[in-house]
Amino acid sequence: MKKVHMIVSGKVQGVGFRYSTYNLALEIGDIYGRIWNNDDGTVEILAQSNDNAKMAQFIQGIRKGPSQWSKVTYVDIKMDNFEDYKDFRMAN
Template identity: 35%
Template sequence: MKPIRVKVKVNGRVQGVGFRHFTYKTAISLELTGWVRNLEDGCVEAVAEGPRQQVEEWLAALKKGPPASKVAGLTIQREIVEGVFERFEVRF
């Protein structure tokens, strides 16, 4: 199956609630590659590459988030697959 790549910005109460770790663990469990980081505006940004179905499952999980979070919305951009990631990581 041909991989896809998405860049997502998550708005809401998503910092200080374990959202990056949740994003990372979910991506690892779905065998995606990419990264996640906090933004200065209080949002979380992430990029993921992998098979369409796994990426869509990951996005569905991000819409819910971990229990302490309150996701207000996701902005999703499709990007060209670059295949440059070896794993999924948390960036600081």
């Protein structure tokens, strides 16, 4: 299972970024994890998938900016080892 920890910078809060990312994960399928806003204006994502191609598609969608109003300037991506998720949710 591939697990990634992403911190997304740019215009990513108040523009539907989390909701669009949630929909992207559902659209691609086999993407599980959590997404939340940070106090510094970034958005943090924990994502996992058994399918490397789907994970690559998800990451590409994040880099592009899944919301038409968002503007992603940088995505810090690291491999991680966090708890297994069975769904994709927006956390508070």
